[in-house]
Amino acid sequence: MKSGLPQNDPESAIKAWRKAFPILFLPVRGKRLAYLDNGATTQKPSTVIESLERYYGETNANVHRGVHDLSERATAAYEQARAGMADFIGASAPEEIIFTRGTTEAINLVAWSYGELLNPGDEVLISALEHHSNIVPWQMLRDRRGITLKVVPITREGDINPDDFSSALSEKTALVALAHVSNALGTVNPIADMIAQAHAQGAVVLIDGAQAVAHMPVEVQKLDCDFYAFSGHKMYGPTGIGVLYGKSSLLERMPPWQGGGDMIRTVEFERSTYAPPPYKFEAGTPHIAGAIGMGKAAEYIRQVGFAPIMEHETILLDYALQQLQSLEFIRLIGTPQVRSGAISFIVTDVHPHDVGTILDHHGVAIRAGHHCAMPVMQFYQVPATVRASFALYNNHEDVDQLIDSLQQVREMFG
Amino acid sequence: MDLKALYQDMIVEHSRHPRNFGKLDQPTHTMEGFNPLCGDRLTLYLNVNDDHVDEARFEGSGCAISMASASLMTESIKGRTIEEAETLYHSVHGMITGSTPVEDRGDVGKLQVLEGVKDYPSRVKCAGLCWHTLHGALSEPEQDHVTTE
Numbered sequence: 162m163k164s165g166l167p168q169n170d171p172e173s174a175i176k177a178w179r180k181a182f183p184i185l186f187l188p189v190r191g192k193r194l195a196y197l198d199n200g201a202t203t204q205k206p207s208t209v210i211e212s213l214e215r216y217y218g219e220t221n222a223n224v225h226r227g228v229h230d231l232s233e234r235a236t237a238a239y240e241q242a243r244a245g246m247a248d249f250i251g252a253s254a255p256e257e258i259i260f261t262r263g264t265t266e267a268i269n270l271v272a273w274s275y276g277e278l279l280n281p282g283d284e285v286l287i288s289a290l291e292h293h294s295n296i297v298p299w300q301m302l303r304d305r306r307g308i309t310l311k312v313v314p315i316t317r318e319g320d321i322n323p324d325d326f327s328s329a330l331s332e333k334t335a336l337v338a339l340a341h342v343s344n345a346l347g348t349v350n351p352i353a354d355m356i357a358q359a360h361a362q363g364a365v366v367l368i369d370g371a372q373a374v375a376h377m378p379v380e381v382q383k384l385d386c387d388f389y390a391f392s393g394h395k396m397y398g399p400t401g402i403g404v405l406y407g408k409s410s411l412l413e414r415m416p417p418w419q420g421g422g423d424m425i426r427t428v429e430f431e432r433s434t435y436a437p438p439p440y441k442f443e444a445g446t447p448h449i450a451g452a453i454g455m456g457k458a459a460e461y462i463r464q465v466g467f468a469p470i471m472e473h474e475t476i477l478l479d480y481a482l483q484q485l486q487s488l489e490f491i492r493l494i495g496t497p498q499v500r501s502g503a504i505s506f507i508v509t510d511v512h513p514h515d516v517g518t519i520l521d522h523h524g525v526a527i528r529a530g531h532h533c534a535m536p537v538m539q540f541y542q543v544p545a546t547v548r549a550s551f552a553l554y555n556n557h558e559d560v561d562q563l564i565d566s567l568q569q570v571r572e573m574f575g
Numbered sequence: 576m577d578l579k580a581l582y583q584d585m586i587v588e589h590s591r592h593p594r595n596f597g598k599l600d601q602p603t604h605t606m607e608g609f610n611p612l613c614g615d616r617l618t619l620y621l622n623v624n625d626d627h628v629d630e631a632r633f634e635g636s637g638c639a640i641s642m643a644s645a646s647l648m649t650e651s652i653k654g655r656t657i658e659e660a661e662t663l664y665h666s667v668h669g670m671i672t673g674s675t676p677v678e679d680r681g682d683v684g685k686l687q688v689l690e691g692v693k694d695y696p697s698r699v700k701c702a703g704l705c706w707h708t709l710h711g712a713l714s715e716p717e718q719d720h721v722t723t724e
Contacts, residue, residue: 510591512638514613515582518698522578531614544614544636573582574591574639 165472172556175473178465179554181206192524195559200344200372200503200550201528202394205458209398212457216450223446225423239449242456243439246404249459250389251380257412259405259439260452264371265294267390267405268338270442271367272298274415275336275388281307283335286364288326288350289315289540290343293533295369299338308335315540319346319495327358334364341373345534345548346495347503349373356386365411371395375552376474376501378467381406393451397552398458402451405442412438419444470553477551478504481560488564490571494546503550505532508567511574513545519573520547523566525559580691581698582639585647590639595649599632607720608635608708610700615641619708628652628660638701640692645705647686657713664710671702 167174179185182204185194196204216238222231224239244255252258261267279285285299289312303310313329316322321339330337337359342349356366367388370379375396381389388411393402407415417424417435421444426434435441462470481504485491494505508516517529528548531538538545549563599620608617617635621628631649636642648667652660666683669675673693692702700723711721 512636514638514698514701515640518581518695519578530612535614538614573578574587 164468166469171473174469175554175556179556181208181461182554183207183210185554189524189526190522192522193558193562195525195555195562197549197551197555197559197563198526198528199375199552199555200395200532200548202400203375203397203552204554205399205454206397206461208461209454209457213399213450213454216453221450224449225440235449238453239447242452245456245459247406249379249463250374250391250404250406251382252406253382254409256437256439257406257409259407259412259442260447261390261403261405262401262448263392263394263403264369264390265403267388267403268294268367268369269298270405270418271338271388271390271407272302274418274442275365275411276302276306276308277416278414279306279308279335282309282333284309284311284331284333286311286313286329286334286337286359288313288321288339290319290321290346290348290534290537291338291340292344292369292371293535295338295340296536309333312536315348315537319343319348319497321348321350321355323351323354326355330358330362330364332362334359334362336367337364338367339369341368341370341379342376342501342503343495343497343534343537344372344503345532345537345546346497346505347500347550348495348497349377349499349501351499352386353384356384360385372502375462377471387411393455393458396455396458397461398455399448399451402448402455404455407438409438412442415442417441417444421445423447465553473553474502474551474555477555477557477560478502480557481549481551481563484560484564485567488567488571491567494541494543503548505546505548507543507546508570511570513547515574516547516567516570519570520563520566523562523569525563525566527563581695583688583691585685585688586639586643589643589646593633593642593646595632595646597632597634599630602630602632604712604716606708606712606716606718608704608711608722609720610637610641610704610723612700612724613638615701615704617641617645617704617708619645619705619712621709621712623657623713626656626658628655628657633705637704638698640689640698640701641704644689644702647689648705648709651684651686652709660709661713664706664713667706668703671699 184204222235224236243258246258247255359366365387368386370391374391389406394400424444490509513529530545602620603623604621615637620632622630633645666681671692
């Protein structure tokens with residue numbers, strides 16, 4: 162891995178990173194854009210944008226079915242993207258990478274397909290800080306298959322209490338589904354340890370990595386997770402594409418989820434036989450351009466390097482936390498032990514939606530709402546929070562613009 | 576766009592000191608309004624007798640726009656007939672969505688301060704929640720809730 166930020170001139174390194182993202186230089190409402198809604202989606206570097214244009218302009222054809230040149234090239238580019246994603250997360254083979262529409266579809270795939278292998282009375286364990294996409298599919302599975310859904314609580318700080326997690330596990334636990342990083346609070350869960358504990362009880366583990374993969378290196382084989390789900394658009398890639406990583410041994414055993422073209426070996430009216438993984442789980446024409454763009458996004462991240470990204474984002478998060486805490490009208494929601502990417506807070510006596518509108522007028526894009534984590538909001542007894550979430554191209558100026566705009570909020574509401 | 580057109584003094588003031596806030600004893604109509612996008616909830620209580628809205632109160636929590644809109648609405652509908660209140664609903668709805676030209680709108684009085692919302696598509700529902708709840712209470716009182724979606 163590359164070393165961290167250049168010590169002599171970190172500012173110019175970040176300036177160079179920013180140059181790759183054309184949208185950052187377009188004014189919003191006549192103001193300089195401070196884009197702090199990266200937890201919702203990140204902006205895209207030119208290399209990703211150009212890869213989409215080049216694919217549609219020069220290579221477009223359907224994959225896995227044409228003998229003509231374009232189809233062969235499209236297939237090669239699509240499969241190269243798959244291999245790139247396998248490499249990006251340290252999978253043992255490209256066949257362990259299934260392209261999906263995003264994290265949500267990846268989790269649903271596991272709930273529908275692996276869920277078929279579960280039996281009434283089996284327990285699925287999630288935590289109280291999950292995104293709706295890692296709650297609702299398991300509720301649906303519970304209603305379909307009669308499994309039991311258990312929820313590990315969180316502490317006031319927004320961490321999963323290790324003792325609560327340990328005691329929630331038992332030999333009944335069939336599957337554990339956990340966020341790597343909480344989208345609402347920024348909590349980084351100690352997943353390596355949690356995976357080991359779950360395995361000791363014989364459970365398989367799915368990690369929702371949507372908020373992690375742009376911020377820290379992920380090595381699925383080292384983590385030893387059974388499934389790892391993430392989205393392209395939260396890691397500088399296109400929307401509508403994501404990845405489900407699954408261990409080959411599990412994917413082999415799992416029934417297909419959706420039926421259609423490309424996922425079959427033979428079809429007769431009496432019965433069909435299925436293609437091996439990953440194709441068994443990719444019915445229909447995939448988002449070819451999206452996969453290629455996601456592959457480019459992974460290349461981009463690798464080129465910048467996780468060491469400087471993490472160093473920069475840590476410095477920036479600390480600066481933002483310190484600045485926010487210096488404002489007496491700000492209350493932080495969640496103060497996790499290890500944080501990545503996001504800070505949730507409320508402005509005393511001002512609803513987050515009003516904060517959001519006023520910040521928007523100052524060019525600051527943040528998320529105001531429940532962040533698809535209503536149970537987390539209920540836990541903190543707030544209807545919503547303001548969330549500032551960071552990416553590698555954010556800088557101190559973005560944080561200062563946020564802080565100045567929050568002063569304006571206070572002024573407007575007295 | 577000027578932020579002050581949205582957050583006029585009257586809106587900020589009503590949001591901080593909402594009028595007619597709280598429960599109503601033995602209301603003739605109770606309706607819950609819910610905005611699933613933002614999670615805002617509002618309960619509207621009405622006392623309707625002889626076709627007139629005698630009393631209107633509300634409870635709930637939400638942004639400044641939704642609180643001010645509900646506060647102003649309860650003030651505006653008191654004393655009106657059901658038909659007049661419904662007409663007001665249509666006028667305000669047309670105003671905040673920008674779908675009704677000014678000349679076709681009818682007099683909305685001080686509710687005019689809500690007009691700035693029309694330039695903020697993501698905020699129209701904040702202002703509209705209490706009005707949808709009123710419309711639901713008057714037109715479909717057998718329902719117990721309405722949503723903005």
